Amino acid sequence: MEEILDKLRQQEFRITPQRIAILQALLNTDQHPSIEEVYRQVKTRFPTTSLATVYKTVHLLKEIGEILEIGFPDGRSRYDGNKPYPHPHLICTRCNSILDPDVSLLDQLTGEVAKATGYRITSHQVELFGICPSCQQQ
Amino acid sequence: MEEILDKLRQQEFRITPQRIAILQALLNTDQHPSIEEVYRQVKTRFPTTSLATVYKTVHLLKEIGEILEIGFPDGRSRYDGNKPYPHPHLICTRCNSILDPDVSLLDQLTGEVAKATGYRITSHQVELFGICPSCQQQ
DNA sequence: TTACTTACTAATAATCGTTATCCTTAAAGG
DNA sequence: CCTTTAAGGATAACGATTATTAGTAAGTAA
Numbered sequence: 001m002e003e004i005l006d007k008l009r010q011q012e013f014r015i016t017p018q019r020i021a022i023l024q025a026l027l028n029t030d031q032h033p034s035i036e037e038v039y040r041q042v043k044t045r046f047p048t049t050s051l052a053t054v055y056k057t058v059h060l061l062k063e064i065g066e067i068l069e070i071g072f073p074d075g076r077s078r079y080d081g082n083k084p085y086p087h088p089h090l091i092c093t094r095c096n097s098i099l100d101p102d103v104s105l106l107d108q109l110t111g112e113v114a115k116a117t118g119y120r121i122t123s124h125q126v127e128l129f130g131i132c133p134s135c136q137q138q
Numbered sequence: 139m140e141e142i143l144d145k146l147r148q149q150e151f152r153i154t155p156q157r158i159a160i161l162q163a164l165l166n167t168d169q170h171p172s173i174e175e176v177y178r179q180v181k182t183r184f185p186t187t188s189l190a191t192v193y194k195t196v197h198l199l200k201e202i203g204e205i206l207e208i209g210f211p212d213g214r215s216r217y218d219g220n221k222p223y224p225h226p227h228l229i230c231t232r233c234n235s236i237l238d239p240d241v242s243l244l245d246q247l248t249g250e251v252a253k254a255t256g257y258r259i260t261s262h263q264v265e266l267f268g269i270c271p272s273c274q275q276q
Numbered sequence: 277t278t279a280c281t282t283a284c285t286a287a288t289a290a291t292c293g294t295t296a297t298c299c300t301t302a303a304a305g306g
Numbered sequence: 307c308c309t310t311t312a313a314g315g316a317t318a319a320c321g322a323t324t325a326t327t328a329g330t331a332a333g334t335a336a
Contacts, residue, residue, distance in 0.1 A: 012312090048315070059295095076294095103250065119266075128259050129260055129262060136256075151283085174322095188286045190286075194324090
């Protein structure tokens, strides 16, 4: 948290209560909140906060590489402030919960593709969909 | 092509010139066209075609499982009528070309995750981003 | 062929998530 | 404090998609 604030200061961005609140909403959860969810959370402490501010701040945090944007099938993006680098997600299509599984084979997989195609692979988006154990029981 | 038309007939959907043209636009290419690209192509033969018709038909074809929707980072979806099942894509971030690489490790990867988490994995979306050999030279 | 039923098309309005605009407010540095 | 200027709030605008509606044509049976 403090590191991110320093990074903002270094690049001459201002530290505002709204930005701190948005950052907290993104950092103090292991969920992957949407813009709307961040907005609702921030509004509990700053009721006059504008949705536009949330959009602008989240975009800024993404620009400086401190949060990761996750493209969701339903169109609206979700965000991860705790692991701001590309990593696989496991999404339950019933309850919409998101898990960050360990995937040891991923590096081998990208290596395999790079070798076969000659591409220089710079990033990835790996989303696995399924039913979580809890939803399977119901 | 004829199989897909039969499938439509069986489910009591009607075969119209517009639907045939949209299907052709999706099948007669190894690219992964967007709605807009399908629309432009269809309009060359049926100039009065409505964009809404393209949306509805593409959605219908997706519903019956005959084309695959690819969620793109920029928001707009692209479609694949030749491999209508989930498969990895390799996307050049410079020229936006899309390749369908062979990824032998994918089944192992999903198996690894299923075993570790208890999820029943039903689908996936694996997009690798990089620079293609041709763009690397420039 | 003809007529009938009803799904489909075209045109356009409406919606949704996101971005831009513009004026006001307040963070940062002297 | 005081000044400068980035940031916030409210809302209009935007682009992609979806819904609406009235007219048209695909399928089917006489």
